[in-house]
Amino acid sequence: MAASSLADISERCHKIAQSYLQIKEPSSPIIRETQDAIKLTQRLVLNDIFPRWSPFNGEISFSYNGGKDCQVLLIIYLGCLWEYYKSNTNLKQFPLDTLKAVFIDQYQTFHTLEQFVEFTKKRYYLSLYESDRNHNKSLSMPEAFHRYLVDHPETKAIVVGIRYADPFAQDLKPIQRTDEGWPDFLRLQPLLHWKLSCIWSFLLYSGEPICGIYGVGFSSLGDISHTLPNPHLSKKKALPLFYEWEISHRGKGVVNCSPLSSQDSHFQNDEYFPGWYLLDDSLERCGRVKKH
Ligand code: FAD
Ligand code: MG
Ligand code: MG
Known part of the structure; x- marks a missing residue:
């Protein structure tokens, strides 16, 4: 059943991650490895990211292209958002209706992927900025993010679902500024240490649509x-x-x-x-x- 609000889906994602962590006698070493990967991502988000950039005031945006990696990160991130809200006793109500996110519709992508982005935008209550499909397909990623920041100048940091195994990613850090040639903001990369097998183990366990x-x-x-x-x-x-x-x-x-x-x-x-x-x-x- 579809969730009724961002609070609802965040709580659900929290339950998915916690129930994965509670698997007692893992049937494969992949599960144990994935449990460690989840814990590290949660620590990075809750201890290193949220205390520095509030997830509740627009400073953070989430880069989302419907792929498996950013979907895994989105599920864990939403779960952390729920935990962070619960631990903040000043908050009487979940303070967000939507999660700020950005999709650069850069290339000719699969139509199925574009439909999936539309579907999951609703499922996960994303307020998704989509770079203009008709005019801006030829924009480079740095140019597209430059435009995004002109429209959303309050953004200080953007979450990216990149992993060490991706091209040119082996020296990246969980938190770092963008390189020269890119607009200036912080990249938040708490999924770097995930292996392909951990991504699939968690995503297939989650039961979420892929x-x-x-x-x-x-x-x-x-x-x-x-x-x-x-x-x-x-x-x-x-x-x-x-x-x-x-x-x-x-x-x-x-x-x-x-x-x-x-x-x-x-x-x-x-x-x-x-x-x-x-x-x-x-x-x-x-x-x-x-x-x-
Ligand atoms: P994928 O697995 O396809 O993507 C990895 C992650 O990137 C995804 O999980 C998603 O979070 C994000 N992403 C990928 N494509 C899109 C898209 N079309 N729209 C929205 N999000 C997307 N490279 C540099 O060399 N220097 C930089 O400073 C730099 N800063 C970046 C900042 C941001 C916010 C992003 C999204 C990318 C940046 N990159 C930068 C590029 C990045 O390192 C990857 O090369 C790029 O994300 C493409 O990833 P991929 O196709 O290899 O892997
Ligand atoms: Mg890609
Ligand atoms: Mg990927």
């Missing part, structure tokens, strides 16, 4: 003209499913994939396993075609 493109052989979602199903997910070779327990723990046993848009229906196939069959971080982007 973007349908992952269901048809994609492990990472880039520009539509440069992203193919990942060859390492080909059914020519049998692959084991590592998350059977996570998928079935609520008795449902099905993954809640968003429907493929009619424009993406040609991606439906029987030749590839879903994205969560891939375990190795270094193979996540093997479905990308090199740009020339």
Whole structure:
């Protein structure tokens, strides 16, 4: 059932994270590793981020593109927001109706992903700034964020769901300023230490809807003209499913994939396993075609 408010979905996300942390006898080492990853992310958000930039007054924004990583971070972040609210005895009521977020609709992305962003914007009560689809597709990321900050000058820090395994990310820090060539703000990156397998374990356990493109052989979602199903997910070779327990723990046993848009229906196939069959971080982007 859909949540009735940001407070409601935040409380629900808090329960998801806490119930994952309470799994007693994990069926796989991935679960134990994911529990540690959640705890570190929660510590960064609650101890290092919220005391410095209030999550309640517009100083923080959340960068969201509907991908699995920022969705995992969003669930944990909303749970932290609930915990932070509960620990603040001055607050009689949950102080926000929506969460400030930003989506740079930069490339020709999958229509299914755009629909998923629209759907989850409502599900998670995001007040989502979307860079102009018709005019600004050619803007670079730094230019797009420059425009965002002109429109939202109160923003001091932006949450990013980037991980060490992403390209050029190995030296990033959980909290750091932007680089030269970018508008000046703080990047908040509390998901850096997460492995691909932890992302899937938590997301599949959560029972939350996930973007349908992952269901048809994609492990990472880039520009539509440069992203193919990942060859390492080909059914020519049998692959084991590592998350059977996570998928079935609520008795449902099905993954809640968003429907493929009619424009993406040609991606439906029987030749590839879903994205969560891939375990190795270094193979996540093997479905990308090199740009020339
Ligand atoms: P993905 O897994 O696709 O993205 C990683 C995360 O980036 C996502 O979880 C999401 O939080 C965010 N993100 C990605 N694409 C979008 C989008 N279209 N709209 C909104 N959020 C998105 N690079 C630098 O070299 N120097 C910088 O100072 C710098 N600052 C950045 C500040 C912000 C707020 C963001 C979002 C990115 C910044 N980047 C910067 C780029 C960043 O390091 C990644 O290269 C970029 O996010 C693309 O990630 P990816 O496609 O490799 O991985
Ligand atoms: Mg990612
Ligand atoms: Mg990307």
